[in-house]
Amino acid sequence: MDDTRIPLQAALGDAFTLDRELGGGLSRTFLASERALARWVVVNALAPELLAEISVERFKRKVLLTAAL
Numbered sequence: 001m002d003d004t005r006i007p008l009q010a011a012l013g014d015a016f017t018l019d020r021e022l023g024g025g026l027s028r029t030f031l032a033s034e035r036a037l038a039r040w041v042v043v044n045a046l047a048p049e050l051l052a053e054i055s056v057e058r059f060k061r062k063v064l065l066t067a068a069l
Contacts, residue, residue: 004028008045016043027059042066 008030009018015035022029022042027050030043044066046059 004045004047005030008043012043016041018043027062 005018005021012018012032016032017035019031019033019040022031027044027046030045032041032043033039034041044063046054
């Protein structure tokens with residue numbers, strides 16, 4: 001795991017297991033397995049260096065738009 005995946009996996013705990021990175025942009029996107037429901041999910045993590053530049057509301061809108069697809 002690289003330097004970004006380690007803290008992200010720690011934050012997710014045992015509920016999710018990161019599989020692989022799908023891409024990036026404003027955030028890093030990972031494919032992960034959700035143990036409780038035995039399904040694949042996408043985990044989207046905003047890069048720490050962008051936290052000051054992007055509002056929480058903008059990131060939330062992006063997540064909601066993506067979830068609607």
